[in-house]
Structure formats: C-alpha cells, structure tokens
Amino acid sequence: MQQKLIGFMGRNLLSRAYQELLGMSDLIMNNGLDWTIVRFSAPKDGPARGVNRYGFFGTNKIGIAVTHADIAAFTAVQLTDDRFHHAAPAISN
Template sequence: MHVTVFGATGAIGRLTVAELLERGHQVTAYARNPQKIPATWGDRVRVVIGEMSDQAAIDTAVAGADAVVSALGPSMDRKATGTPLVSGTGHVLAAMKRHNVRRYVGHATPAILDPREKPTPVTRLIAFMPRTFMRRAYDEITGMSDQIKNSGLDWTIVRFIAPKNTPKQARVRAGFFGTDKLGFAVSRADIAAFTAAQIDDDTYVGRAPVISN
C-alpha cells in the first residue's frame, strides 16, 4: 500500500516511516523542514515539503495514497500560539476526501475519549492536567481529534500517555480504560509498530485504543 505520513520527521514519525517500509509499504513523507529528512531514507521515501497551512502541498502528498498516518502532536512550547494543527488536519481530511482515501491513523492522549468509553479517574486526570496547565495544546489535540472522529472516514486514533525512548518491549497492551488493564509508559518504537500495523487491520476502525507496555 502507498501510505502518506504527516509529522514524518518527528521522534515517532521517523520510527513509523521505518516500520511502514519494513512492512513493504510505499511511503510519502510530508515534512516542514528539509534539513530534518534522514539520509537513510535515500530514494525509498517520496518527500513533500510544506507547512500544515499549505493546502496545495498537502493535496500533492495525499494524491495516490491508500492510507494516511498522522504522527503530528501539539507543541509543548509555552511560547507557541494558535492551533495550526487543527486547520492543518482539516486540510488533510479534505484532501483525503478529494482523492477518495478512506484510511486514517492518528495519535492522541487519553484526554480524548474513545466513542464507547466512559471517563475514568485516569482519563479525568490526563484531561485535567493539560486543560489546566497547557490549554493551547489541549485545545489543539481535541480540535484535531474531533474533526477526525466526525470525518466519516475509516479512522483509528492511537492513544498513549508516557512515550519513552526505549526499544520495543516483549509485551504491548492495547485496549480501553474502564474495561482493560493498561499502564502508563510505552516505547516510541512500540507506538510506531502499532500505528503501522493499523494500516491494513480493521480491528480498531472507528475506535481510539490506548497502548502501553
């Protein structure tokens, strides 16, 4: 399959691109800064450079894709302003609909609830902290996720709490708060592997599973 990855040069994005390549997919990487393109990609990855406000570049990146992955997440910089990823996600979803691309896999935290999940002490805490202390980032992640869930596309939102720079672990738990036993920490390598696996797996279509180690 041909997969377009947004946020492809970030910590999880790079690992996701590598996982997709290892699984035999063709990859288009959308990136803002050409200097962050890994030399190891060589000619194996088609690269499109643009901002998340560049509708034409986003359209070019999505054209010909079978699926889209977004490894984008809000900036934690307290000096950051606005919610560019909300409008940017809107541009991505619009391009997908123009090109009849149905599959979307994105990322979020448990501040975003799964459609069939009820709030728990953990989800309340995870939502309270950013809502109180990082309101801009909270508004951005909720704004992105609301659009995705209401898009009518075949979406999956992979949620996680505490990503770590550790190798893949022997066990990855996936499920939903209130019904499954889940932890907090998870390796970025496992997030990337789980994300890549969703491209051709319909288990969590229309769902937002939490993963942890």
C-alpha cells in the same frame, strides 16, 4: 483514574493544547474516512518490547509508558487490522 488525571491536567494546566487536541480529534473522526487514533501517555526511547496493554481508558487496564518503536509498530498494524476501526485505543508496554 489515569484518564481523569490526564484530562484534568490537560484542561487545567494546558488548556490551549487540550482544546487543540480535541479539535484535531474531531477533524479526524468526522471527515468521512476510515480512521484509528492511537493514544499513549509517556513515550520513551528504547527497543521494541511489544504492546502488552491496549484498550480504552476507563474500560481496560492501560499502563503509562510505551516505547517509540512500539507506537510505530502498533500504528502500522492498524493499516490492515480493523479491530480498532473508528476507535481511539490507548497502548502501553
């Protein structure tokens, strides 16, 4: 449901930004390099709490909010962890 709502809002309320996001994602995914795109819905200030939920919209139960500190920490781990190699996981606290 969350993915459908975000997609609907992006396509209908922010269509130009949504198209730009799709274009950027396409450039990253089709450049021949190793990549991971970390997705999140509602970044917020605050101390790190740990990423408690991660996976893929429509497959795993992903929350909405995540702290900036946890986005940075999860992203940094992707440099050495290949679990999400060539994937775009979503994260939340």
